[in-house]
Amino acid sequence: MAKEMWENFKSGFVKENPVFALYLGICSVLAITTTLNNALGMGITVTIVLILANTIVSLLRKITPNEIRIPVYIVIISTLVKSSELLIKAYAPTLDTALGVFIPLIVVNCIILGRAEAYASKHSVIESAVDGLGKGLGYTFGLIIMSVIRQVLGTGVLNLTNPFTGNMIFEIQIIPADYVISVFTQAVGAFLTFALIAAAVSALNARKQTKGAK
């Protein structure tokens, strides 16, 4: 059982990466990844909500009537998301203004409902929590890659601020300001970066499969 858990956990990063392989939760990925701060903030929030949602769904899996699973999951997830939105508004207001409407939109993030339905409703609490952690970290990983590429190419600067206190943690100028490709901070750059990374992941998975078949 432990080996399955570990396999499941690992698969969240490349093979079944929610963002680039399963194409779940794309709306937030494209909109959020303009800066590394936003990406980390969103990724961590989604990971925590995913772990809690998976745990609660798994705890209640024996007593939820089978026909109304989806309504129950939606009530659980929307309560969790609203609570985290209020907590973020209170303790990390800069993150709240940066992410804006995308925090409430975590409710309809396909990853959370999808994992609750596909995994947490059929596995034990610990397995579901580990699955939530794996998929959430895979999502965060995807967000970080996209935001680093977009921010470095689009603004040349890579920085990180502590959302709770507003202090800058680090700031590096990687490309001088005259040579940035500012299109990466806009819609076009988002779609383009995402398409290229998705193609790279798909090629990687295909190569692994042919290697495995041989």
Added chain:
Amino acid sequence: MMIAVGFGLTLGGIFAISYYMNMKTPVPEGCESLQAACDGCAMTHCHKHPTHQQEV
């Protein structure tokens, strides 16, 4: 606070009842074999998704 909880549970109940009633109403004849042309759709909770077909 209690009003909010009661309100939320009432709406959840309405959703649950409508979801259940919807699952039970039969698809009109001639339409059973329709598949939404949504291949590769990631929304596993949608009841048209292939993962649900064997249950129903």
Added chain:
Amino acid sequence: MENLLTLAISAILINNIVLSQFLGICPFLGVSRKKDSAIGMGLAVIFVIVGASILSYLLYHLVLDPLDIEYMNLISFILVIASFVQFTEMFIKKYSPSLYKSLGIYLPLITTNCAVLYVALANITSGYNFVEMITYSIAVPVGFMLVLIIFSYIRERLDIAPVPKAFKGNPVALIVAALMAIAFSGLAGLV
């Protein structure tokens, strides 16, 4: 009147829900492979967004606001949207098989479409009055349908074109979306 027209044009063309706001992309990539499914999906989205926005707006202003429980907006809206979709699907199944054939099958997909919840929330946070709310709620899904139909025409061609294997399917579709995003961003000077 001009105010409403500006609102509509900016919602359809300039701040297009798919190409500028990045909402509604999950079903967008899934359904846009054929023209007919694109039209069916587009009409279904228009109907759901208009209906759900009206219900959410009324719920907020008549119930949540007077009772001082505005913080329930997210939970109430998603449940109202979901119930509305279920009731609509039931209604269509019973009374109009032809309508069910063309757009009923896409209805469940729209429950978790980011665009629906976004419009419901935006109507409140932007403080629209009733008429502005109706205009905005009709304009946004019209913009969605416009882009969806254009996209489906292009995708039908792409499916038979010699695309490199790594790009087949969604990656090349996203590159097409990138090009469309540039095209639409050129309309920004319209208003």
